[in-house]
Amino acid sequence: MAADAEVGPARAPLSRDRVLRAAVRIADDGGLGALTMRRLAEDLGAEAMSLYYHVANKDEVLDGIADAVGREINEVVDALDVPSAGPQWKQAVRRRILAAREVLLRHPWVPAVFETRAAMSPEILRYHDRLLGLMRDGGFSYDLAHHALHALGSRALGFSQELFTPAAGGGGAGDGDELADLAERLPNLAGLLEHISHDDPGSTLGWCDDQEEFEFGLDLLLDGLDRLRERSSS
Amino acid sequence: MAADAEVGPARAPLSRDRVLRAAVRIADDGGLGALTMRRLAEDLGAEAMSLYYHVANKDEVLDGIADAVGREINEVVDALDVPSAGPQWKQAVRRRILAAREVLLRHPWVPAVFETRAAMSPEILRYHDRLLGLMRDGGFSYDLAHHALHALGSRALGFSQELFTPAAGGGGAGDGDELADLAERLPNLAGLLEHISHDDPGSTLGWCDDQEEFEFGLDLLLDGLDRLRERSSS
DNA sequence: GTCGTAAGGTTTACGTTGTAAGGTAACCAT
DNA sequence: ATGGTTACCTTACAACGTAAACCTTACGAC
Numbered sequence: 001m002a003a004d005a006e007v008g009p010a011r012a013p014l015s016r017d018r019v020l021r022a023a024v025r026i027a028d029d030g031g032l033g034a035l036t037m038r039r040l041a042e043d044l045g046a047e048a049m050s051l052y053y054h055v056a057n058k059d060e061v062l063d064g065i066a067d068a069v070g071r072e073i074n075e076v077v078d079a080l081d082v083p084s085a086g087p088q089w090k091q092a093v094r095r096r097i098l099a100a101r102e103v104l105l106r107h108p109w110v111p112a113v114f115e116t117r118a119a120m121s122p123e124i125l126r127y128h129d130r131l132l133g134l135m136r137d138g139g140f141s142y143d144l145a146h147h148a149l150h151a152l153g154s155r156a157l158g159f160s161q162e163l164f165t166p167a168a169g170g171g172g173a174g175d176g177d178e179l180a181d182l183a184e185r186l187p188n189l190a191g192l193l194e195h196i197s198h199d200d201p202g203s204t205l206g207w208c209d210d211q212e213e214f215e216f217g218l219d220l221l222l223d224g225l226d227r228l229r230e231r232s233s234s
Numbered sequence: 235m236a237a238d239a240e241v242g243p244a245r246a247p248l249s250r251d252r253v254l255r256a257a258v259r260i261a262d263d264g265g266l267g268a269l270t271m272r273r274l275a276e277d278l279g280a281e282a283m284s285l286y287y288h289v290a291n292k293d294e295v296l297d298g299i300a301d302a303v304g305r306e307i308n309e310v311v312d313a314l315d316v317p318s319a320g321p322q323w324k325q326a327v328r329r330r331i332l333a334a335r336e337v338l339l340r341h342p343w344v345p346a347v348f349e350t351r352a353a354m355s356p357e358i359l360r361y362h363d364r365l366l367g368l369m370r371d372g373g374f375s376y377d378l379a380h381h382a383l384h385a386l387g388s389r390a391l392g393f394s395q396e397l398f399t400p401a402a403g404g405g406g407a408g409d410g411d412e413l414a415d416l417a418e419r420l421p422n423l424a425g426l427l428e429h430i431s432h433d434d435p436g437s438t439l440g441w442c443d444d445q446e447e448f449e450f451g452l453d454l455l456l457d458g459l460d461r462l463r464e465r466s467s468s
Numbered sequence: 469g470t471c472g473t474a475a476g477g478t479t480t481a482c483g484t485t486g487t488a489a490g491g492t493a494a495c496c497a498t
Numbered sequence: 499a500t501g502g503t504t505a506c507c508t509t510a511c512a513a514c515g516t517a518a519a520c521c522t523t524a525c526g527a528c
């Protein structure tokens with residue numbers, strides 16, 4: 001009867017699920033660049049080629065971790081219970097998106113993965129389906145809801161590509177000369193920076209609050225959509 | 235006197251500029267994946283390692299081509315001459331962004347490059363500086379203009395990350411069973427698709443007009459910003 | 469029992485990538 | 499002439515994704 005349990009340290013059964021879970025952890029810790037088939041195998045106590053028994057190739061790993069994060073998001077937002085009828089749609093959508101954002105902040109590599117994915121993850125599709133449902137509850141026509149999803153874009157999931165980071169340009173130690181030159185070539189940004197540092201001295205660097213800016217942009221869109229909703233339903 | 239021009243086919247002087255120009259062309263033709271140091275050198279009639287005399291590494295090439303596209307954009311939008319005073323700011327900003335978009339559509343790899351860049355390209359900084367200038371002309375406070383740049387995000391340059399492509403999910407040949415299952419799991423998207431195909435039969439696939447959706451989202455933001463502008467200036 | 473089969477894992481190896489190290493040929497001031 | 503700089507090439511290497519083949523265990527049929 002003791003024939004079953006013996007040698008003991010049979011390290012790992014190794015499954016598609018375990019592979020993807022490990023992949024997410026690696027990306028969380030070291031970024032996408034750290035996510036290598038060999039490294040992934042090492043973390044699982046196996047060899048690189050063994051992974052190919054559970055995933056077709058690295059691309060499928062990327063698809064898989066995108067979907068895994070999608071599932072994580074859906075688990076969180078499904079637990080939300082916010083009334084969405086009529087004018088309440090806005091709060092419902094807002095809460096949901098900010099909850100999704102919290103998940104994505106734990107996985108900062110996700111935007112880069114989405115950028116390279118052609119097909120859409122089933123979980124992300126599901127997320128959009130529910131979001132569309134909330135808008136329909138709020139009285140959106142199909143057309144308007146459809147436009148809305150496109151208008152939100154990546155913001156629907158809680159992130160947005162930030163191209164504008166004033167500090168990143170003239171970073172670090174700005175000599176007087178360089179700074180003057182910069183102010184001449186970029187008069188408006190220079191004025192903006194001066195205004196800000198005057199307003200809130202000691203914070204010329206890293207003064208952009210990502211969360212605040214995200215919510216500002218989100219509210220701008222949601223308010224605009226609400227106006228269109230009201231206009232179309234009257 | 236004829237000592238200078240002799241052997242003739244001295245293939246190329248090879249400069250940083252030529253390197254970047256070739257890099258842009260390769261990315262345009264074959265995507266970012268085709269952009270290899272060896273391929274780049276080959277296109278220039280040189281060897282891979284020769285490139286390192288003009289650029290520090292591949293990362294600098296990517297920085298360089300991003301900046302090159304930025305310059306191309308600035309050349310186009312600088313030629314624009316649209317009045318921006320007062321309420322005219324919106325048309326000015328709109329025209330500028332749509333012009334930038336036209337350039338970016340010729341270089342579809344740019345969003346992916348921006349995603350991986352930490353520091354901001356000088357030309358892109360300049361672009362944002364001018365955009366900010368237009369808003370200031372329109373009467374924006376520094377604070378509002380700053381929020382506006384963040385709210386526009388990548389849309390300021392004419393693109394937006396599309397995560398939502400309904401057709402991409404259940405692509406191709408949908409069997410009746412699969413389709414029914416999909417409709418059950420994604421009732422709202424199914425309803426949307428049905429509505430669309432009813433409205434415009436024969437176009438259940440590839441029915442999203444990117445340009446139209448982009449302009450819708452852009453106008454939504456610009457209209458919202460205009461309202462904030464009017465409220466703050468009254 | 470034992471044997472065939474197949475699933476799960478490993479070994480080895482190949483082509484491609486970015487790039488470090490060092491060589492070479494041309495030119496230019498001394 | 500000569501030494502130094504500038505531009506380019508040759509060789510080489512480590513890391514990557516993954517194809518091909520091989521080993522190993524488990525198990526049902528007989």
